Amino acid sequence: MIDSILFAGKFAGEMTNFSDAHSFFPVPSPTPAQIEAGFRFGSVGTHSSRTLMLSELRSVLDHTAGGSDRAAYKNSVVEENCLGKPTASTRRLSFQRLSELYSLDPQVTLFRLLRRLWAMDTGSQPQLAILVALARDPLLRCSAPVVLNLKVGEEFSRTDAEGALRTGTEGRLNDSILAKVVRNCASSWAQAGHLHGRTFKHRQQIKPHFVSVTMALAVGFTAGIRGESLFSSPWMRVLDADPATARNLALEAKRAGLIDLRISDKIVDLQLERLGPGFASSLK
Secondary structure: OOOOOOOOOOOOOOOOOOOOHHHHOOOOOOOHHHHHHOOOOOOOOHHHOOOOOHHHHHHHHHHOOOOOOHHHHHHHHHHOOOOOOOOHHHHHHHHHHHHHHHOOOOOOHHHHHHHHHHOOOHHHHHHHHHHHHHHHOHHHHHHHHHHHOOOOOOEOOHHHHHHHHHHHOOOOOOHHHHHHHHHHHHHHHHHHOOEEOOOOOEEOOOOOOHHHHHHHHHHHHHHOOOHHHHHOOHHHHOOOOOHHHHHHHHHHHHHOOOOEEEEEOOEEEEEOHHHOOOOOOEEO
16 A cells, blocks of 8 residues: 655645555445446556557547537547557447547537637647546546655655555456556656656646536536535645635636535535536535
């Protein structure tokens, strides 16, 4: 188990200790509601063979009209070859891997919300992608504490990441696969903006936006988090947002008409009905 480390250095505000991938969920998981919303669990994941696939996701969403069904997304990738893949088999495989990470199905709550928020702020797109990928890939979740507990400028440790993944998968991955998963996870965190560098990657701070904070609130709610804890959850930590910053950006999301929010002392009244089906509940 990797020791928890508090954010320090250039990170503002107080951050919650983050011990392991289980910290993403306040209750034993999976639950039927989490599965229905699009979360995935277990000891396998897309990062055994691919990374965040951010550029591919952008291409698919740019090519496919909002409101399309899953068949239209598949048609964009497999038939229309919006990713520019050389063979039919690689096109089908790309669609499969993107589906594993993001579902590409508007019937799935997490993807429906991703699609809703995607065009609102280009700078938030890597943050939206990493939040959904973390919800859907247990291997990437295992790597999260290793990255998020680093101080700004600190080097990403492959050894620590291998240890976290070995623990998280209960030793089910051999050394060769484990090393590949670590490389893929490091690449994904770099695509999301948390790491930079080629041979040696170092932690850098990302800047959250009210659009990505909206996603973190919704994903945290779907994971079972309630009330004030939504502003300090591991999902919010993914955005490098301390609780005060998260509250302020949540108020911006309210002004943008994405959510309804009232904060009084320690009482948080958050309503997510504006985000659509799957969020018709009041959180207090």
